Amino acid sequence: MDRHLKDGLLAVSLALAGVLSHALPHPMGVSTVGAIGMVAAAHLPRRLMLVPVLATVLLIDAVNGYYSALAMSFVYAGHLLAAVAVRPVFGKIGIRPVAFAAIASAVVFYLISNLTPMAMGFYPNTVEGWIACYIAGLPFLLKGILANALYGGAAFVIIALTGAFDADRFAAAKRH
Numbered sequence: 001m002d003r004h005l006k007d008g009l010l011a012v013s014l015a016l017a018g019v020l021s022h023a024l025p026h027p028m029g030v031s032t033v034g035a036i037g038m039v040a041a042a043h044l045p046r047r048l049m050l051v052p053v054l055a056t057v058l059l060i061d062a063v064n065g066y067y068s069a070l071a072m073s074f075v076y077a078g079h080l081l082a083a084v085a086v087r088p089v090f091g092k093i094g095i096r097p098v099a100f101a102a103i104a105s106a107v108v109f110y111l112i113s114n115l116t117p118m119a120m121g122f123y124p125n126t127v128e129g130w131i132a133c134y135i136a137g138l139p140f141l142l143k144g145i146l147a148n149a150l151y152g153g154a155a156f157v158i159i160a161l162t163g164a165f166d167a168d169r170f171a172a173a174k175r176h
Contacts, residue, residue: 007044011051014040018056019063021151029143033057034105035151037083038098042090043159053083071116078112098156099149106144110137 014036021032037053044052057079066072085108086101114137123129 007048010043011040011048011055014052015055015059018052019059022060022064027143029140030147031144032147032151033079034082034102034109034144034148035155037079038086038101038105038148038152039155039159041083041087041101042093042156046087049087050080050083053079068120070119074116074119075113078109081112082106082108093156093160098153102148102152103145105148105152106141109144110141113137 018032018036033053033056036056040049040052054076057076061067061072082105086105089097089101089104091097114134117123117133117136118125118130123133
């Protein structure tokens with residue numbers, strides 16, 4: 001199959017998987033978006049890497065309803081920057097890189113998305129307010145790590161078992 005077609009199919013498949021997974025009941029904060037970003041970072045060329053992440057969050061918000069533009073900007077930036085942050089981790093795909101990416105992706109998203117309550121004035125702009133804000137977000141950080149590990153781990157196992165991408169795949173993706 002042509003590489004460009006394969007890349008496009010993967011990008012569309014990841015976005016569809018993300019949107020469809022949100023149609024199923026799931027606990028708040030346990031989302032597939034981080035895992036989609038991990039897989040996209042590992043297997044798609046740079047020019048397509050953010051497409052499935054952005055398409056997923058845009059389509060989910062289109063279905064569930066939009067909210068504050070300020071809040072959305074932090075959430076979207078968190079998801080996109082989390083995918084960008086884990087790309088260098090995938091010099092080789094294996095258990096350690098996937099585990100590290102699951103944690104790193106969730107931490108990046110947590111650090112950026114938790115700026116929302118501060119920017120919206122839910123906490124005072126003091127050291128105590130910042131600490132309270134980030135402490136309040138810790139359960140979501142842990143849920144994000146769990147979701148990335150479960151969904152991302154499952155996706156990488158499925159890709160490995162099906163042989164969907166050859167051993168040279170990531171080297172080719174990094175060049176573009």
